Amino acid sequence: MNLPLLVWSYLKSRPLNTALNIVLLSLGIAVITILLLFNNQLQRKITDNAKGIDLVVGAKGSPLQLILCNIFHIDFPTGNINLKEAEKISKNRLVKKAIPLALGDSYNGYRIIGTNQLYAEQYNAQLSSGAWFQKEMEVTIGSNVANALKLKTGDKFESNHGLTSDGHAHDEQKFSVAGIMSHTNSVLDNLILTQVESVWKVHEAHGEGEKTHDDHDHDSIANPSPLIPSVEAGDSTKEITSMLIQYRSPMGAIQMPRWVNGQSSLQAASPAFETARLFSILGVGVDILKAFAYVLIFISALSIFIALYNSLKERRYDLAIMRSMGASRARLVTAILMEGGVLTLMGCVIGLLMGHGALIVMGNLVEETQKAGISGLVFYEEEWIILVGSLLLGTLCAIIPAIQAYRTDISKVLAGNE
Amino acid sequence: MMIQVQQVAYSYETGKTISFPDFAVTGSEPCLLLGESGSGKTTLLHLIGGLLKNQQGKIVIHDTNISQLSETELDKFRGKHIGFIFQKNHLISALSVKNNLLMAPYLSGLPQQESRVREVLEGVSLQEKENANVNALSHGQAQRVAIARAVLNKPDVILADEPTSALDDKNCMRVIDMLLAVAKQNNSALLIATHDQRLKSKISRQIIL
Incomplete structure (x- = not known):
């Protein structure tokens, strides 16, 4: 028995809820990833093609x-x-x-x-x-x-x-x-x-x-x-x-x-000037898509928060039992923060894979993507930022439930008074 | 002397204060804690188990005055020296029977031995349920798993709060017999708080609040 196994068991015990949270987050992350890959590659492509032409x-x-x-x-x-x-x-x-x-x-x-x-x-x-x-x-x-x-x-x-x-x-x-x-x-x-x-x-x-x-x-x-x-x-x-x-x-x-x-x-x-102008025109569309992705991510964060918050109500007794078996408050708090983190980590990794996958599929199906030389197999450093950001988001969503777990009065819960 | 209670009194948030009689429990003689609802059985049990603090008087368990322990020290102490059994809802439904049992050594920082899991499950005749889902167990079976978990760390003291109240006569007898047997086998002092009259015939030593 260990903490990751415990966290995983809890996630597995609510498969639909867990799946919903992961799907929501991964969709948001996938859109962000596609935009990131597409934008970066297009920009690079354009700069490369115009290089040396003043x-x-x-x-x-x-x-x-x-x-x-x-x-x-x-x-x-x-x-x-x-x-x-x-x-x-x-x-x-x-x-x-x-x-x-x-x-x-x-x-x-x-x-x-x-x-x-x-x-x-x-x-x-x-x-x-x-x-x-x-x-x-x-x-x-x-x-x-x-x-x-x-x-x-x-x-x-x-x-x-x-x-x-x-x-x-x-x-x-x-x-x-x-x-x-x-x-x-x-x-x-x-x-x-x-x-x-x-x-x-x-x-x-x-x-x-x-x-x-x-x-x-x-x-x-x-x-x-x-x-x-x-x-x-x-x-x-x-x-x-x-x-x-x-x-x-x-x-x-x-x-x-x-x-x-x-x-x-x-x-x-001037290619430099005109491409900058082109990007500022394209940028509106990109910004709208980005806003959409952030809305998805926000909703998934809310959903993760609600899921943890609700499950914690059902789990008050579990937490009290664990305390009675010698678990410290800190360990329970860690478990709940970890649950939020694992959820968002999974959502994020799946989202990144989906984003890359979508571009790979697009590259195979749409000739224009191929012609433009946009590939799904390129990885950018920004993806680490997405990953770390999601982990932080998950932890953030878990903070209030974790504080609640910290404050649980075990005696009252076990006596059935609360 | 495994449990020693001296001049203990507890004040509730409402202002009501209950004073408890002095008593001691040894490893060889199980003891019933009887009383009406609201007489403070659960409160006393929680005080002895360190789930509740700030009482007056002295509670000594296995030569440790638990009133002097900090909260973190209490958590550790509880994990190593005390096994709890509650009336219901005592198993973590997300985990299998085996993992529920392994939580006891894991949370108290003791080595997790699967052989010990099988041993305690045998003690409550549930060895075939080792990998079962907790939700698939009957009330009586769940209570037996809880007993197995309570004795797994070979605690000095087992505290049981209404362990049989939710069970029918047949299961009640089976569970109490097993509880007495495993407590004796593990040389643990057993204190059962209950208003279940069926247990009086099984345990002669009784403290009435």
């Missing part, structure tokens, strides 16, 4: 849309910008790195991005097989794309116009897979990278029929564009979707956005 320059429109489209690749482009104007920005002395992006096509829901090697380097991408895209119509694909679409090096496919799989098929031109990137845990995993020229070619072919355009001989270009070397600098007919910019110095953050926004057709958006 500014996105694109067509006028919503700055948040510009960021969502060009960094996270979840929204649609705001429009196109002239290559000549983009070049002008990229030549600014405050710009360290400028990466052109040309969007517009996709394959089975995965976006095809016309860009250059710098974009892959931005996320430290490595090849797991094949080679980088070198020539027009060659692509290097992200690991998720390769897995989901079962693409191998050498495979050919036709792109769809637009960023969803039901767009018009560009069947005149076929892309061929030159290589597959290894997993980067970034947005790159869900992208198909190619040259900007490929994107142009697909659309030219679509728009202007069979007007061939094979003068991509670098030698014939006297003054190549700093962004896309195969075309002449200052080409006013070519367009790209956007440009990702890294500043040379912090001075850029002060001067660049104002300067870019001053140009009539261009817009600059």
Whole structure:
């Protein structure tokens, strides 16, 4: 016989009550856990994806849309910008790195991005097989794309116009897979990278029929564009979707956005600023869910308190008997505090497991969760805080019943006078 | 001398004071404490067992004047030297028979021996109920388990408060016989407070309040 066994026996003797308390608490804890995991991972993901990109320059429109489209690749482009104007920005002395992006096509829901090697380097991408895209119509694909679409090096496919799989098929031109990137845990995993020229070619072919355009001989270009070397600098007919910019110095953050926004057709958006804004918008929903979880936890605490309080009434005689057998007041108080603690500990552990389990299930069922790279198998230090907090809560709920146990007049109870 | 009561009186919260006669109980001779309801039988029993304090006079159990013990010391003393049997509600319903019995050595800080559990259960002919649920026992059986628990620590003194009042004649005789037998076997002084007339024929030494 020992105290934990005694406490456990008491909990077991009221199975429904115990189960109710555990379920209530675990639901609250599970919601908190899911929010914690989801929020932390999303935040981290967003920060990682935007790392090293100080500014996105694109067509006028919503700055948040510009960021969502060009960094996270979840929204649609705001429009196109002239290559000549983009070049002008990229030549600014405050710009360290400028990466052109040309969007517009996709394959089975995965976006095809016309860009250059710098974009892959931005996320430290490595090849797991094949080679980088070198020539027009060659692509290097992200690991998720390769897995989901079962693409191998050498495979050919036709792109769809637009960023969803039901767009018009560009069947005149076929892309061929030159290589597959290894997993980067970034947005790159869900992208198909190619040259900007490929994107142009697909659309030219679509728009202007069979007007061939094979003068991509670098030698014939006297003054190549700093962004896309195969075309002449200052080409006013070519367009790209956007440009990702890294500043040379912090001075850029002060001067660049104002300067870019001053140009009539261009817009600059800061990923850091826009994602912070996005989080403050999302934050409302998160706060409501959090409040709901805290209400659940409060109700479970109340329920645990009532359960202990009521059971103590029934147990007055038990307590008196134990005193008559030599138990000290302190030991009985410990037993009751422990009962509260064990209840909340179980509720908390089950809640944590439920939270992680829910995310694991969600990751398997919902494709978007997988794409966003949110996993249920990540553990955070905050979970210790939840655990310790629940233990404290349980002890707190048990304090009044414990004080009552402490005050029990054994003689009166045993004589049946109280 | 196991129990010695000298010039003991107790004042209730209501102001009423009861004085108790002096007496002593030895290990060899069980003793009945008789009296009408309200005569203070339970009060005296609780005073002797240290469940109630602040009396006048002197109560000595096994050479210890319990009036001088602090509350914590009393708890320990009670666990080691005194076994209680009450009229009813005496077992912890959340625990099995065996664990109810093991509570006695556990709470008094003595080694928990399962062999001793079987021994005392044999003494009250309930060895087959060792793992039974307490709720599954009849009144008589529950009372026998309570007796087994009271003697488990081989206490110097067993105090029983109306141990047979809730039982029918057949069970009453069975329980009192067992109580007398195990008390003798464990060499414990036995003091039974009761108004149950059926016990008078079994125990000759009687103190009337």
